[in-house]
Every structure is written in C-alpha cells, then in structure tokens.
Amino acid sequence: MHVRHVPSTSTPAPADAVTGSAWITSLAVPEGASRTRVDRVQFAPGARTRWHRHPLGQVLVVTEGTGYVQRHGGPAQLIRPGDTVRVDAGEWHWHGATDTTSMTHLAIEELPADGTPTELGDPVGDAEAAAVPAATRTLVLEQPLPAPRVIDHFEARRITIAPHHSPGLHVHNGPVFGSIETGSAVYAIEGEPESVLTPGDVFYEPESTRIARFDAQEDGVTFLAWFPAGPGETPQLIPLDN
Template identity: 80%
Template sequence: MHVRPAPPTSTAAPASAITGSAWVTSLAVPDGPSRTQVDRVQFAPGARTRWHRHPLGQVLVVTDGTGYVQRRGGPAQLVRPGDTVRVAAGEWHWHGATDTSPMTHLAIEEIPADGTPTEIGDPVAGAEPAPATPAPVTRTLVLEQRLPAPRLVDLVEIRRITIAPGHGSGLHVHNGPVFGSVEAGSAVYEIEGEPASVLRPGDVFYEPEAARIARFDAQDDGVTFIAHFPVGPGETPRLDLLDS
C-alpha cells in the first residue's frame, strides 16, 4: 500500500484536446500490473473536450459544477455532482462544462498494455444536437466544514478581495474561521505545515481560526475571491501579519 499526498499543482489541458480552459491533476498512474489511470479535470465555463474515444473506455465521476456529456449519435445530457458516466470502449464522445458554470470530474480509465493512445477528433461543432436545457434551479454543495469547537457568531462579513499578479498576503492568522471561493484568476494556497494547492475559479477554501496561513499568493493572472468572515459579539474580523 502506498499513500500519495494530494498533488499540489495541476497542469493546463492541451489545446489539441480541449476547447477553452481546463486543468488536469494526475491522481494515479499505471504502476506494475495495474493499468489504471485517474485524473481530476476542472473545466472553466464553456470549456469542453474535442470528440474523442478511448481504446478501453472510460468512467467519469462528476464531483462539482454542472456539465454535459454526449456520445456520437445521441443527445447531450446534463450531468451534476454525484453522476457517473460509463463510456464504452471505442465510443466517440465529448464532455465539458456548461456555458455558465465550471465542472469538475474524475476521469478513470485503463491504459492498454500496448500503449494505444486516446484518439482525438474534431472540435464539437455548432451543428451538434443542442444540449439539454438546464434545470431552472440547481443547488450544489461546494463545502461542508465542521468547526473544531462550537462558536457563537453574531456577525458575518463578506468581502470581495483582489490580489494583483505576483503578490501575496504574507504569513498571517485570522481571529475567526474564513470560508472563501475563487471567482477569477488563481492563487497558491498553503496552511503552514501542509501541502500547497492551486485555487482556480470555482474552488473553495477554509482557513481555520488562528491557523498560520503560509501562502495565499496570486499567480500571473492575479486572483479575485469572495471571503466570508464570521465572528462573535464584540469582535471585528481581523488579519494579523506574522514574521516569516
């Protein structure tokens, strides 16, 4: 048994396979007799794969957001968190986000022993069957975080924060928990002593009360996020900078 820490970074999906912006995080690669590959793929709104097919098929598990899947000759189908899609071996298909929301899924497939690659076809054309109309109301749980101890809260501040490209917040702590979601751009986020991760649009984060936040550093595209600061009676949300 081998436990692999959560990968700290993702890579941009190649333009030869994706229309729009998407990021891939490798979670498992073929090792020894096992030929299983697992990737997490995050699609920005409007991003989708080209038509493609896998020699041995593929399983998709939607974990966040809303998207579409379609096999050649069939209708586009709306998919939401918890949905599982099984793609048959050699079946032409595409998948991606809706135009208005991001979508994240796990992609699980067996890699042929002879190395036969996935075959990439044409971009999805406008003449393809129109995707199904999304439901008028959707509700997606993006973060459920239990606090380490009960806390009396009588004030919640919600702030939109923008950090310029290449800048960061510095080593700091908050006097209460912080819950946030990234709207645009990207940032490297790290709680001191834990692996760093890259936050992108649609990602959420939690900063525990009094935890030392080592990094919240905007990347080259800067970052804008919404942060929720709940505090108790007589308190004001506060960020205290620390010596690095």
C-alpha cells in the same frame, strides 16, 4: 519556440455543428510532428453542439460562464470556470451554454494521423435539452467548526491580490471561508502541503491557524471571503514575523 499572438477576430462555428450562435478562435494548429489543435469556443446563451464524437477524444477547459456537457447514456452535468472535461475517444457527447448564460471553453484535441474527421450526429433533441436541470445545488464545502462559537453577524468581502503579491505568514482572529472567483494562488497552511487554488475552488482557514502562503500567481487572484464574527468582533488578518 515561437509566440503566436491570439487572433483579434473569431469565426462563426459551422451551422451544421452547432445549434444557436457560437464563435471559434484558433489558438494552436498542428505543426511538424505535433497533431494538437487548440480552439477557444464561445457559446451564446442557449447555444450547444450537436451530438458528436472525436476519433482520439478531446479535453475541454471552461474559462468563462456556465454550461453543460453530456455523454450518451449519462446525465447532463453543469460545468463552470476551472472545470476540465476529458472526453474519451469515440464517445458520443454534446456541450454548450445554459439557456441563460454564455460559456467559453478551450477545446484541445489530438488529430488522427490518417485525417479521420469528427463525426457529427443528430441535434440535441427537445427531450434531451429538457433533461438539463433548470437549477442545480452542489455541496462544495462542509466544514465542522472545532468548538461552539457565538456568531451574531457575517462579513463578506471581495478581495483582490495583485500578481506575485502575498499577505505573508498570518492568522485570522476567527474562521474564514473563501471561494476563488478569478486568477490563482498558491495556498498552504503552515506544516501542510501546498496547493494551487483556481476559480471555483473553496478553502477554509481555521481561527488562529498560521497561513503560510496565499501567493497570487501571474494572473493575480480575486476571491470572496466570508467572516463569521461574534458580538463586537471585527474580523482581522494579523501578520506574523517569519
């Protein structure tokens, strides 16, 4: 085992592979029997790859910003932090930032033993780029409440939990809706399976339900939480003894 620190500099993406400005930071290169390459690719707003395909496919993991990916014959799809895209071997596709936001992703690729390179196609045409929707609306959570409730105000809070910290076993005096912004946390309602929440994930905590875990991982966690409340009610987290 050895640790290779992330380079402090990046290199411009080849002009024949990308339209617009993009930068590549090499994170891992093939060594020994491994043929895996990992790059961090940062796209400026409006930058995108040409149509291209990889002999053995590719995995993209979005880490920052917002972008699009499209396979030949399919619609362009919006991608956000936490999203993972698996591109099949030989599948023509392109990916890049939206016109108004930058986008960074990890590109993970297995290189063929015979050295077959990535094949480049045409630039993304004006008609194809125009097909990218200017606005998208995605339903991320639809949650019926167990009983009618009088609501006369909402509180929205941005909450940060430091790495390896947790509020412990607790309940809330009203329903809570949340969306992870950065970092990750192990989440579990008492008596139910655990899951790991990462950026873009949403969650719902019913009123008075015992929350067994909301444990920040090594990168900490920041999330937005919405608290619907009734007249004169102040949303509260109530710690419980284990």
